[in-house]
Amino acid sequence: MTPTTHRWNTYEILWFLFFTALAITLCILWKNSLFDFSVFLSGVFCVLLAAKGNVWTYSFGMYNSLAYAYLAYHNQLYGEVYLNLFFFVPTNILGYLLWKPKLDGAYVQMRALAMKWILLTLLICLLSIVGMGYALALNSNQNTPYIDATTNVLSIVATILMMYRYREQWLLYVLLNVFTVLMWSIRTANGSAEGPLMIVMWSAYLINAGYGYWNWSRGLKLV
Numbered sequence: 001m002t003p004t005t006h007r008w009n010t011y012e013i014l015w016f017l018f019f020t021a022l023a024i025t026l027c028i029l030w031k032n033s034l035f036d037f038s039v040f041l042s043g044v045f046c047v048l049l050a051a052k053g054n055v056w057t058y059s060f061g062m063y064n065s066l067a068y069a070y071l072a073y074h075n076q077l078y079g080e081v082y083l084n085l086f087f088f089v090p091t092n093i094l095g096y097l098l099w100k101p102k103l104d105g106a107y108v109q110m111r112a113l114a115m116k117w118i119l120l121t122l123l124i125c126l127l128s129i130v131g132m133g134y135a136l137a138l139n140s141n142q143n144t145p146y147i148d149a150t151t152n153v154l155s156i157v158a159t160i161l162m163m164y165r166y167r168e169q170w171l172l173y174v175l176l177n178v179f180t181v182l183m184w185s186i187r188t189a190n191g192s193a194e195g196p197l198m199i200v201m202w203s204a205y206l207i208n209a210g211y212g213y214w215n216w217s218r219g220l221k222l223v
Contacts, residue, residue, distance in 0.1 A: 006107055011211070012048060019044055019204040023197065032197050039067045040201045047205050050162065051170075051212035053108045053219060058096040065089050075192050077183070079136050079148035083155055095163040102165060110219040113161070113168045121157060121168070128153040143190075147183045151176055167220060170213035177206035 023040045026032070042064040049057035065088035072080035102109045113121070133149035136142045154176035161169035180202045188195030 006052070006105065012052070015204075015207065015211070016044060016048060019200070022200060026197055026200060030193075030196055032194065035067065036071070036194055036197055039064060039071060040197055042067065043201050044204055044208075047208045047212070051208055051215050053110060053216065054106050055096060055099050055103055055108060056106060058092045058099075061095075062089065062092040065092060071194050071198070075187050075194065076141055076143050077148055077187070078139060078142055079132070079145075079152045083152045087156055088159065091159050091163060095159070098163050099165070108165055110167055110216050111165050112220055113166050118168060121161075121172075125153050125157055125172070128157075144183055144186055147179055147186070150179045151183060154179070167213065167216040170209050170216060173209035173212065174206065177202050177209055181206065 020041065023037060023044075027037045042060045046057050046060040046064050049060065065084040069081045069084035072078075072084065099108045129146070129149050132152060133146035136145035136149055139145075142148065154172050158169045158172035158176060161172065181199055184192070184195050184198040184202060188199060192198075
């Protein structure tokens with residue numbers, strides 16, 4: 001990746017300012033807490049830095065993982081709680097360590113998966129979603145077990161691809177964000193106070209995932 005791609009472009013600045021301003025407005029209108037807003041802000045910083053291939057994504061990701069787990073717990077989304085505490089917290093550390101030897105300044109070198117590995121990844125995701133969904137459904141307090149399982153599995157696999165610098169992480173993030181918006185929409189319909197802000201946050205992630213795939217595809221040509 002060349003130094004010019006390290007700079008913040010107009011799209012990135014406008015994307016960040018728009019969703020931050022929207023979050024501030026909604027927090028005021030819906031009387032969300034500063035903590036809710038901090039989850040949103042750390043999340044948008046984390047995913048935008050990831051789309052740029054910037055190693056600082058892991059710093060913002062660490063706070064977001066802990067804070068989002070707290071919100072998920074209060075919305076009885078236990079799969080999200082386990083995912084953030086027992087997977088994202090340690091992988092934020094591991095991801096940084098794996099990226100560190102491959103950095104150009106603060107930016108990582110990018111690569112792509114071969115087709116056979118893409119197909120194997122999809123198969124693993126499908127089987128894991130079915131198994132985890134069944135396990136979560138055994139908890140009578142669990143909300144939307146199979147949607148929760150889908151978001152968990154896609155998060156895990158996408159994060160592994162991210163740690164090893166594979167562009168295809170972003171295709172999984174697109175699917176993940178669609179299902180997570182659906183999950184929080186259901187929680188909002190059931191009275192979740194944090195739900196609307198989480199819908200906005202994950203919608204921002206969805207747009208960013210498309211941008212991330214484009215930016216990493218461009219980065220492959222420049223490495």
